[in-house]
Amino acid sequence: MSLNIKFGVSTWLxxxxxxTETLALFSKIKKMGYDVVEIPVEDPALIDVKKVREALSEYDLKPVICGAFGTSRDLTHDDPSFHQVSFKYIESCLDICRDLDAGFLCGPMYSAVGKARPVSSEQKKIEWERAVVNLRKVCGMAAERGLEIALEPLNxxxxxxxxxxxxVMSLIGDIDHPAAKxxxxxxxxxxxxxxxxxxxxxxGDKLIHVQVSENYRGTPGTGQTCWDAYFRGLSAIRYQGTVSIESFTxxxxxxxxxxxxxxxxAPSQDSFAEKGLQFLKTWAASANINPANQESIINKLTF
Known part of the structure; x- marks a missing residue:
């Protein structure tokens, strides 16, 4: 048994x-053997959709569009003006998805990244309801464009x-919209x-995208991740989407x-991408990546 998946990498690596300058990475990404490039949209104004589309076509790469949710993009904030900033940003990202034929927008769009505080159960309930109501609106925006959203749990x-x-499954249940994945x-x-x-x-079938790195955010195959468990789970749900390396420089x-x-x-970011993909391709082709044979795979790679 093997996984029938595509492999991607984020340009954040x-x-x-x-x-526009980031498009120079596409040739390298394709030569390494990737099928998909993950495009993080920090500022939609920096994305020249026409040039991106041309580069994707030239290098035969498919896009995944990821949102970046800083402090000003917070759908659960007490100040409703933050919600409007978020809606405007998300709408721009959804337009990019539509124009690049990407099927979904992904990321932790329910709240701002780094918003981690001790709050009362009453406040958490308020913020949960804001996330539900506002993300239902986002789902409607996505559906109007023939798209979905993929919500990401954070640590x-x-x-x-x-x-x-x-x-995240509880949140999706409360949102109760078919575009919520x-x-x-x-x-x-x-x-x-x-x-x-x-x-x-x-x-289950709500899972439409997977990002990977090691437990320490390093090259797949070099840490403590139980890759066999990921293989069993993805096989069981017959996952056929993309498994994409996401880490940072x-x-x-x-x-x-x-x-x-x-x-x-890693010794270099290119090494990270190359060796990580080598490991993932071997992993996806094997039904038994236990710790012992994971070490054997790693030993065959030159880091």
Whole structure:
């Protein structure tokens, strides 16, 4: 048995923010063997859709569009003006998805990344309801464009609202809109999920995108991640989407500071992408990536 999936990588691995200059990475990404490029939209004004579309066509890459939800983009904020800022930004991202033939917008769009505080149960209920109401509106915006949204749980240090698959499935249940789907990220799951396989099974057919890196956000295959559990879970739900490497470069200081990367996580970012893809292709072709044979796979790679 093997996984019938596509492989992607985020341009955040090399640079930030995404702009016209970032298109120079597409040739390298294709030569490495990737099928998909993940495009993080920090500032929609920097995205020249026509040029991006041309570059995607030239290098035969499919896009995944990810949102970036800083402090001003918060659908659960007490001040409704933050909601309007978020709607305007999300609408721009959805337009980019539509224009690039990407089927969904993904990210933790329910709240601002880094909003992690002790709050009363009453306040949490208020913010939960805001997320439900506002994301139902977002789902309507997506559906009008023939799109979906993929909501991403974050670890406890980055969000106090949605940390686990159970959390995000409860949120989707309350939103109650067919456009509401799920993105799972192995970095956050390795912190929050007691059972990776069960978490994936819980997401089931709502899971439309998967991001991966190691437990320390490094190259897949070099850390403590239980890849066998991911294989079993994804196989069981017959997942056929993209598995995409998402990590970050320490060279872009603002981005590195936001994700707390204070040292290089690989000999080079190119090495990260190349060796990570080598490992993932071997992993996806095998039904038994247990710790012993994971080490054997790693030993065959030259880092």
């Amino acid at each position: 090399w640079t930030s923010p995404f702009n 406890r240090f980055e969000s106090d609202l949605i940390n686990t698959t159970e959390d 799920v993105l799972l990220d192995s970095f956050h799951m390795n912190i929050e999920e007691p059972d990776i396989e069960k978490a994936i099974l819980l997401a 320490p060279e872009i200081k603002e981005l590195a500071g936001a994700v707390c990367i204070w040292r290089p996580l």
